[in-house]
Amino acid sequence: xxxxxxxxxxxxxxxxxxxxxKKLFGAGVQSFSTGPDGGRDAxxxxxxxxxxxxxxxxxxTTVGQAKHTFGTNRHFSDPGFSGTVQSSTLSKEMPRIAKxxxxxxxxxxxxxSNRRLGGVVGPGxxxxxxxxxxxxxxxxxxxxxxxxxxxxxxxxxxxxxxxIDPVDGPLLVSSADIAELILAIGDELxxxxxxxxxxxxxxFTKKNEINSxxx
Numbered sequence: 001x002x003x004x005x006x007x008x009x010x011x012x013x014x015x016x017x018x019x020x021x022k023k024l025f026g027a028g029v030q031s032f033s034t035g036p037d038g039g040r041d042a043x044x045x046x047x048x049x050x051x052x053x054x055x056x057x058x059x060x061t062t063v064g065q066a067k068h069t070f071g072t073n074r075h076f077s078d079p080g081f082s083g084t085v086q087s088s089t090l091s092k093e094m095p096r097i098a099k100x101x102x103x104x105x106x107x108x109x110x111x112x113s114n115r116r117l118g119g120v121v122g123p124g125x126x127x128x129x130x131x132x133x134x135x136x137x138x139x140x141x142x143x144x145x146x147x148x149x150x151x152x153x154x155x156x157x158x159x160x161x162x163x164i165d166p167v168d169g170p171l172l173v174s175s176a177d178i179a180e181l182i183l184a185i186g187d188e189l190x191x192x193x194x195x196x197x198x199x200x201x202x203x204f205t206k207k208n209e210i211n212s213x214x215x
Contacts, residue, residue, distance in 0.1 A: 005114035013068035060107025117144030
């Protein structure tokens with residue numbers, strides 16, 4: 001089960017992204033204060049320590065951007081995010097990215113989002129960004145939840161460095177967790193071979209009356 005990035009707020013997610021970039025590029029990653037960022041949430045100038053690999057790292061000016069969503073099971077392919085219409089999130093960002101390239105302020109671009117990234121969709125979106133921005137496709141990278149979860153497994157200290165405390169978040173319980181708990185309790189309470197007696201259900205009306213609730 002992946003980390004529930006949707007339970008973070010936008011600022012917390014940006015802090016996680018900055019710490020992820022520090023692990024990939026180096027301590028020189030610069031973050032920006034909250035406000036209009038001109039298409040960038042993190043900046044690194046130089047040669048990356050290990051991205052995309054230590055033997056063939058990115059060089060130049062790398063711009064990192066964080067796009068957070070509170071929705072669950074969202075995808076990069078969602079029309080509202082990556083559609084070609086002018087109202088989509090990506091379409092709105094492209095002029096800012098192209099301007100950074102034009103001004104010599106962007107060599108490489110990495111986009112982080114807590115969305116799932118499909119193997120077919122990813123290369124197509126990277127190509128689109130590269131073509132509209134005017135940079136080679138191998139200088140564009142999309143980081144979805146799969147990539148983020150891998151980084152957290154490899155570098156669990158990322159959350160601590162981003163000042164994310166799991167205790168501050170909500171109690172996250174899935175339906176599978178509840179089912180497992182019910183079955184475990186049943187195994188303990190129900191002796192082998194016994195048959196549970198049927199239980200008479202109380203009507204909703206009666207339950208409301210007992211609990212002093214309105215209809």
